[in-house]
Amino acid sequence: MTETPTPAPAPAPHHPYGTPTTPHVTVRGEAHLEVDPEIAHITITLTARSTDRRTTLDDLTRRNTTTLDLIKTYGDAIEKLETGTLTIRPELTRHGRAERIRAYHGSIQITTTLNDFTTLGELVTRLADNDLTRLDGPWWALRPTSPHHAAARRQAVQEALQRAREYAEALDTRLGALLELNDTGVHAGPHMARAAFSTQAMAYGGAGTEAATDAAPIDLEPVRQTIDAQVEASFTLIPPNLG
Known part of the structure; x- marks a missing residue:
């Protein structure tokens, strides 16, 4: 005769707000870091x-x-180089009752990311010395994979744990088990300093000189970045003696 196996006991129901025998404490942990930027x-x-x-x-x-040739001479200091929008558009002017093309305007946009800020100052100076060239930036930032993000998360968790322990100590008890940990976000602060440089050819349609000059590199001070991390954690408590 085959014996019917005894079914495993059903797990105890989870009470989101705790019970007198398994009280819960839910806390929030936060971290605020200020670090140097990694890229621009x-x-x-x-x-x-x-x-x-x-x-x-x-x-x-x-x-x-x-x-592009100038930017590429900086080698490993350039992390990314991308070409954006290219436009050629006519400038129309009225001639009697009709319109005619007065001139053609062309533009092309290039975006580059650098990890060497000394190189950045030199490159900006050399580019700004070219005719009909506009520079926007720098925008300082951290890489998405920066270890500073993980450090902020760890700090937020440690703060949540410390808070929970302090509540437990106030009740003359201690923590039991972790029930839940929610990541409510890691946010890098939008501290992006911006400068703009613009040069224009003096003559209409003039090509100007595109060769690098001996102008001193511009001194650019990186803007420190802030990282905010928040977590919510729920723990069980050893039932305190409130008598």
């Missing part, structure tokens, strides 16, 4: 203009090639 982004906008469409495109292509 700059955006370079190159422009060209001429009464001839092909000349506009050729000038823009030449400036783009010169700029």
